Amino acid sequence: MSNSVLSVISRFLSEYSSSTPSKLKLVDAYLLYILLTGAMQFLYCLLVGTFPFNSFLSGFISCVGCFILAVCLRIQPRPLHRF
């Protein structure tokens, strides 16, 4: 089972790195960064506690907002070389 999952993932990664134009990859890198930042904050909140709650809210929600805006840019159905 895990075999097929691993093969799917490796196939996906190779397809991704070959067929995605580099400009989209830039945006994807940015998306990954935002995602990780938000995930780290959420992890802290789960592990250590919600004090101070205001900070958690502002950090997490700003990550979510930036992520959404960047996703909006990425899903534009433009020809790939035109940016």
Next chain:
Amino acid sequence: MAREAGLISLFLLALVLRAQALTPSHHLSSADVTRLKAFLNQPLEDLESAYYTIVGLSKLGARVSDEKAACQFLKSHHDPTSIDSLFFAAEASQALSDCEIPVSNETRDLLLAVVSEDSSVSQIHHAVGALGSLGLPLASQEVVSALAARITKEDNVMAIIVALQTASRLSQQADLSRILEEIEDLAARLDDLGGVYLQFEEGLEATALFVTAAYGLSDHVGMEPPLKEDQVVQLVNSVFSKKAWTSLAEAFSIASAAAALSDNRFHIPVIVGTQGPATVSHRQPTLKIQVTNVLSRPLPSASVVVESARSVSSKNVVLKQASFTLREEVFELNFLDSKPASGYYDFAVAVAGDARFVGSSVELKVKVSTEVGITNVDLSIVDKDQSIGPKSTKVEYPSKANGPLIADSHQNLALSFQLVDENTGVELTPHQTFVRLYNQKTDQEVVFVAEPDSKNVYRFELDTAERKSEFNSMSGTYALHLIIGDATLENPILWNIADIVLKFPDEDAPSVVQSKNLYVAKPEIQHLFREPEKKPATVVSNAFTALVLAPFLLLIILWYKLGANISNFSITPSALLFHLGHAAMLGLMYVYWTHLNMFQTLKYLAIVGSLTFLAGNRMLAQKAVKRIGSQ
């Protein structure tokens, strides 16, 4: 049949109304009258105040101290060309004995000329008053028509009152009915305050002048004023409620109203009050009542009858239709002849003798007090298991029992006594029947209540073992006192019956009894400030800060690997401005966090943001142009 039923119901209604009749709550006592006279008796400065002083005092039956000087003052100060001046001088001179103001033909013509529709009501009043006091003839019918015309134009309360006063100076042959109707209209304009007071919103002076004018005109014409009994009493309450008068005009109006109410043909308000407290006892068996008019002068024709005297507690009628005897202007009744029990009684008193009396049914609360005697006092020590017979001591008031009585925890202390009315022998149940035990050494005091049983014998039992908590288990000698008191007792009793030695079983109480002192400083309260929230360890926070910032490094690395560069950056001013503005906005965010408040931030943001927007717009437009151009 129906007519009889109607009459009976009317009679019952009249009874009910009579029972709820209002009685005057304010009047001028003799001290008030003296003060009013002193207030009015001010030195003569100008003509108007002289008028108030002289005429006001005459209404109260007093005279100015120096009449000749007053007359001279009037003669020298009056101005024959002024209507008001003539009025004041003429009226004041009438009040003085043997004072005549010289009158010339011009004066008379001037006064007569004022009587017309064109002068104000007060002008007409002054002219008519002056003409009357100076003994000059005038045409009453002309005055009436002028007044009637003026009243329709000047509809305020004071003008109509002045018109009433003017009408009372006119000849009785004239047709004054038009003016007379105004009394009823004015009475309708009075404000009822709580059912007790009736006055004009224009004030006390207006109300008092209305009373004077209404009764003056009614007496003159011979028709009863259309005021109900309750209204008259309410007017009395209003006019005499103020005992400190602010101006001479106000004092004059009160004096005029008092004179009108104490001597007119229709309504005389009656003031009924007891002389001294309304208490009757064996030493003072007579109830004394004074009946006066509003000026505190006795009414010669009055006779006082108590219609019923009802006991408040038992609702029995003790006395019916007994009349008071008049002795030296005070009405007396020996109430103790009816052998009332001690307590409070409601007296319904009626004053008769003159059909003009108003407020003549009065309710009085009379107290009958008596002396109490203690009999059959029995103090005994009873053993709880009743193996030994009780040792009982009989004590007579006011002596004390011989030797202290000893009671320990196996014994009860019992006290029984009876309270009787010394004068009638009836058993009494006063409000306060307390048994007090007082320890002199420790300053302890315990008070119990003795209760009567069904035969009105008071009993008190002290179970030493049961009650030891009240005594804090302090054994020792206690003085036993009996306290008897009541509002209707003339001789309250505090009697030291005996000394009791109480022995409590366990001496576990502290040797020194801390008196439950309420007034000692209480322990200080330490204020607990709100604990700051528990923060996680610095290590954890730092670790997670690093973790959160780490993805940024990852981003830089990835972008570098992907070959991101800024080679396409066209160095145009708008692009630079855009990026700088953007950076400034991020910097502003930081500064907002540390220094600013929302409003300042919004202000700066508006400036920076609009610049950034414009620059960004321009930059993007340029980029688009470049892109389209390169296609």
